[in-house]
């Protein structure tokens with residue numbers, strides 16, 4: 294029975310680099326990453342934060358996604374992956390958002406999912422083939438800078454999650 298009361302709970306944890314490492318990189322200005330001063334001391338450069346992979350036959354493109362906020366509790370009923378390239382999201386609106394991922398490989402089961410609550414100053418880069426839920430903005434309409442692949446080939450596989458998982462309010 295797939296009633297919300299019966300769905301497995303997916304409890305978010307704070308997004309941090311080590312926990313997210315199996316899925317890609319966290320994009321944030323952190324003392325944990327290489328950073329150095331540029332522009333005659335005016336600017337600190339947090340350097341080379343993510344590996345953008347458009348594939349040999351693709352190119353990296355930059356877009357803005359304007360996302361409607363999701364309501365909680367939220368049922369995760371599907372996941373997707375981009376086998377041919379990476380996909381990076383960086384919030385522009387400064388609000389927290391949700392990241393749902395599962396390791397690259399066969400279509401995930403609900404127990405394979407990991408849910409992270411990202412701060413408004415944290416982005417992520419999904420490595421190629423990493424399963425993830427489409428963008429999950431919270432609170433208000435939110436803009437995200439997105440860097441991903443444009444090129445030939447089918448680059449979006451979807452998988453239905455049975456049973457679904459439920460992110461609680």
Ligand SMILES: NC(=O)N[C@@H](O)C(=O)O
Pocket residue numbers: 373380425426427428
């Ligand atoms: N469809 C699209 O470009 N967006 C998804 O890939 C997503 O992860 O939000």
Ligand code: NI
Pocket residue numbers: 373375380425426427
């Ligand atoms: Ni995607």
